[in-house]
Amino acid sequence: MAAFSNTLKDPSLFIEKSYIDGQWVSSQSKKTFNVYNPATEAVVGTCPESNTEDINSAIQAAAKAFPTWRAQSGRQRGRILRRFFELIIENKEDIGKIITAENGKAKGDAEGEAMFSAGFFEWFSEEAPRIYGDVIPHSNPSSRTQVVKEPVGVCALITPWNFPMAMGARKVAAALAAGCTVVMKSDGVTPFSSNVLAALGERAGVPKGVFNVVTALENTPSLGLTLCESDIVKKISFTGSTRVGKLLMKQSSNSLKKLSLELGGNAPFIVFDDADVETAVTSAVIAKFKVTGQTCVCANRFFIQDGIYEKFSKRFVEEVKKSQVGDGQNAASTHGPLTSGIDKTQEHIQDAVTKNATVLLGGKSLPSVGKNFHELTILGDVNDSMKVTSEETFGPVAALSRFSSEEEVVKRANNCEVGLASYLMTNDLGKAHRVSEQLEFGMVAINTGVISDWAAPFGGVKHSGMGREGSKYGVEDYMNIKMVVTGGINTVYSSHL
Secondary structure: OHHHHOOOOOHHHOOOOEEEOOEEEOOOOOOEEEEEOOOOOOEEEEEEOOOHHHHHHHHHHHHHHHHHHHHOOHHHHHHHHHHHHHHHHHOHHHHHHHHHHHHOOOHHHHHHHHHHHHHHHHHHHHHHHHOOOEEEOOOOOOOEEEEEEEEOOEEEEEOOOOOOOHHHHHHHHHHHHHOOEEEEEOOOOOHHHHHHHHHHHHHHOOOOOOEEEEOOOOOHHHHHHHHHHOOOEEEEEEEOOHHHHHHHHHHOHHHOOEEEEEOOOOEEEEEOOOOOHHHHHHHHHHHHHHHHHOOOOOEEEEEEEHHHHHHHHHHHHHHHOOOOEOOOOOOOOOEOOOOOOHHHHHHHHHHHHHOOOEEEEOOOEOOOOOOOOEOOEEEEOOOOOOHHHHOOOOOOEEEEEEEOOHHHHHHHHHOOOEEOEEEEEOOOHHHHHHHHHHOOOOEEEEOOOOOOOOOOOEOOEEOOEEOOEOHHHHHHOOEEEEEEEEOOOOOOOOOOO
């Protein structure tokens, strides 16, 4: 454990505690859990197995800090967020090492996540002083109506393991910009990235109690329940599975919380005959294999029109072959291990092959590299009866199927209960507009494999959840709207004036 922290330029960024009310603390139970490197299965470190007493302490700290934090001007909060941004940039290399150690992703992806995280603090530092209200003309000439936006209060943020820093940053930056205080429950698989955020927040000047981080593995369900049932907590923001999102919504019903749920996806990637093949292939490599296929916006179902199918699949295989799967700490590795889900990846491949799909590339796990490694895989001749099309794989499997007409592909793409991201490759402007409007997804990427940006609203429809993160809409999800009406205003001058 000490050996890992000694690989960092700043060993103090590796912290094996929870952060409550400005203090680094153990659990009141004194219990801990181990965190493992998915590449080597070695223990990276330990963190507190927090219990309901710990999470309630964090809630109380956030509640106590809220009046002072909300009273600061947006400009004051923005300056702190700006410093937060600068500190992440300055520590990019160490942050990358921590993310790789606990999550497994390759060095480029890990440091890229650090930069992506920083960008949210930069964006929301600029939004904090620009939270505008409205003046609305009243029907009565002697009345005036104002609309002001106020922070909702204490927010519980529950983050996933696949982007252990960025998903926290996207939530924390928006919440702090709005004037809310935060209790963050980090994922038990990847707690150290969240602890870095807390450490840098302290250095940036975030007052004690404003930003709290609680770690747990086994006790996660009970901590989630406590957050949902708390009357002090006014909002839950969760990124994770649809199953857990529905559970949190159910558990929050009695306290009527504001909810932001960014849940599962099953993204279609549609390539029309008129698409530029090189653009489509480059976009597909990014959309499918970023972080070894472990993103919620990961392209899961590839629909390739008949006329371009052979050309696209050939070039796609050629490009993916250039990748190198290995330990993320190795500079030559482009793709790291699966943090979880190696069994599901294999199950989906085997199911497809038994139903006459063809393996165009890969298809096998890589036990010689390590237990959690898998070849980047491309399947051809896939049909909609296969698990790989009906379930989110969350692994490095691209499933290619053919289609003939625009009407057919839209219907097939929409035939799923979730609706997060979708991708569309075409050089026909009319088709791009027409199809993007018919796709039942919260986000559509046209001729690009990159869907996320700090300024863009991120979120889905149907069973992919509700609310938006990032962008100006991301701040609004942490605000309440208050209407103030004033009556009895004499708007007519007296005759003697």
